Amino acid sequence: MSLPFLLEIGTEEIPDWMIPPAINHLRDLFQGLLDRTKASGTITAVDATPRRLVLRAEGLAERQPDSEELILGPPKSAGSGAAVGFAKKMGTTPDQLGTEISPKGEYYCFKKHMKGQATIAILAVDLPQLILKIPWPKTMYWNGKGSEKFIRPIRWIVALFGDSVVPFELAGVGASNITQGHRILGKSAIPVTIANFDQALEANGVILSAIKRRDKILSGITKLLSEPRPEGSVLRVRPDPALLETLVYITELPTPILGGFDSQFLTLPSEVLVTVMRHHQKYFSVEDEKGNLAPHFIAVMNTDADPEGLVRDGNERGLRARFNDARFFWEQDQKRKLEERLEDLKNVTFQAKLGSYFEKTARVVELVKQFRGSAHAQRAALLAKCDLTTDMVKEFTDLQGIVGGLYAKAQGESEDVSRAIYDHYKPLSMDGEIPSTESSRVVALADKWDTLTSCFNVGMVPTGSRDPFALRRAAQGVVRIVIEGQVKFNFPGMNDALREFMRDRVDYYFRDVRAFAYDEVRACIAAGWADLLDLESRLKRVQAIRHTPDFEPIAASFKRIKNILQQAQFSGAGQLGAELIEPGPEQELYSEIRRTDGQPLESRIAALRPKLDFFFDKVLVNAPDPQIRQNRLALLQSLLLEFSTVADFSEIVTETKNEKRETRNEERL
């Protein structure tokens, strides 16, 4: 007989962003349990709110299947006395023993019949450990030193197998069939069954399904905005998927409300208003039909209604205070120009080992000059970090750069300078836009490059998931700005660690972002990546010829050439002597190389391929005469070198290999 299973881990509020990965881990861990115990069954759903992680499964066997295990006993040569002892130990009689022949001789053995355990018993033993195995970014203990760790205190557990409670205890909480509802709207003790679980929660103010909560938010917003407005204007929400996700996992019963603010605040830059709403208040911004910010916001409550408008009032007052702060900062900050703030940067730490932002600024300005940045770019680099000393950025740190750009403009700096300051932290993510002008790209590049070289110089290298200075993002930004912004850049001042790091980032960019085949990327990078624009054009060329018929065979030949040269430990020294070339295949290859010299790779491949095949077929590189052997190696080497300026073709993974032919030349060397 098979039964359904339900697990609910009831906790205090889990940080929203940790929840989706956690339920995936829960699913994997439980699948592991099903596989390991052969309980069969299928996980049908995982879901969560901030206060509960839930897993459902169906079709679990009531018992594990019985199984047999073969246990080896003493060697038969040990005699019947040993057999009696072994049988006794196995709880049986000697006539039940069999024998088994192993390479070491013949042994007594016993086929032990293992009765399958009751699944509920297995669950009772395994679930506590399984729950504690869910990985979290940061855990806590709450029952005293040495007690269990979890993301937040576990306060109840529902564990049902069919109609039965799975009996176990974890962190002082016994599993039961009693769940809890919404903190304010629900009961605090609700008996449930597997069948009525979702409905019982819903009746107590909890929507378990993230999909339903998302839908409720979206349809609620649509409804709010479709209500006729007094002035007849049209309002639209600015979509914000990341914020939506946060709100889905910060609520058990989300309900959006529409609030407003005094339109006089619209004189503040919309960047500031949106940041305050989004990052500090978790509000969606609203715009009019022209796309301009409207004096409204959408907040999402964790309750069902706001009948007296108290929640809206409270949120409006909170926002007004924040906006007043922002306006105060804006006015205060204007009293000192960015340039006057340069000295203050001496008091802003960039990094303990790397000194202040004043010093960083000096380095970045130098780099901008070195990169032949315009006077505007140099000016922007000088002012770029000054906004770190403004009250606005101290309060709204996400606005660094943006505020500097806005202030620069308000203080009469040119559009080009202001834009370069505004943009210099971009790109903020893998798909965020790169700086929009030439000046802003140079400044952004110099800033990131200084961060990377400085950090690597003092040994601050990202490891695994630890990357406190966001160096991966900086490096990715460098790569994207250079390639997508068409900037000439030659990676000055790299140490070995940074070179390896950057190479990885370049590789990642072309593979994962640009979707080039990994072996093409590897091949082209192997031929050099100091000039990323050149690398990009080589990649495009290799990609274009990849599927021509001669490409793979020639790639295979290059692999052979490389192996041969390696095995011969060919130093690369020695001139290629035309007089040592033998007539026949060797001469033909040599002539073809010379004939096609200077032609583009694409046409040379087709021409050289038959000659190269012929050569390998007929000629033994490892000639008895050392002079001829050296000469042949030199011939292959020169061919390899010529092609290597585009890509190291030996890195290409070929489908058709002629192993037999390959070994012939290589093994005899």
Add this chain to the structure above:
Amino acid sequence: MTSHQQPATSGVPLSFQETIFRLKQYWSDRGCIIQEPYDLEVGAGTMAPETFLRVLGPKPYRVAYVQPSRRPADGRYGENPNRLYKHQQLQVILKPSPADVIDQYLGSLAAIGIDLRKHDIKFEEDNWEAPTLGAWGIGWQVMLDGLEITQFTYFQQCGGIDLDLVPAELTYGLERIVKFLQNVESVYDIEWVPGVRYHDVRFKDEQQFSVYNFELADVPTLWKLFDLHEQECQRLLTTFAKRLCVLPAYDQALKCSHLFNLLDSRGAISVTERVGVIGRVRKLALGVAKMWMEQEAAE
């Protein structure tokens, strides 16, 4: 339905003073000792020995007190409606934290007249860390209709020591809460008691301490004081470690912490110095915590 879901009062909002009384009474009813504020300058209720030292070790403790908290750099000459050099926190320590601690907390909101059925309450991730105290914890900022009203922390470590019992620390921002309840735009318009505004009671402090903290505090003097208090603390921690002077030593450490904040608001701590000075205060706090634990163990 639990008790916190009942409205506690009629529509008239409580005064600042009455709010404090209600909260103290509420926590007193739940087994807390009601302490008076610590009589030295501190940046937060956490720094009072009632929290910093009492959370250490295996002895249960429950306490609540209002702590005026001085943050020199937050001063705004009394001109900003939301910012204060000195604000008041109601600090509650429940050690160990009871399993229904959040329900108890929600009940305290009902006790000051917040009908939670008519409001929106959320618990948003906000872990707390105080490097100068070697302390950190896990928790939330509690948001009421989009306004942060309480910091809720499960302490994990204090003075660099793993805690035997995990205390829950509730820190109510009193001005924020009352400003919200009384529906006023400026903190200075809060009704302290009927007929007396926050402005009448506290405005001069804000103005005068802003002038001092930002303009007049004499930097060489502050440094000299810092050195003296540090030496005094060290003397107690080393030479007289066996003489039961943990609390006096901690007072000296608190003095250093406040002087650090003052120097900071004067812009007198350079980049290179900053980490070092934090390290000096931290060393004192860790030393005090260690000594407290040793004496507790000896008792």
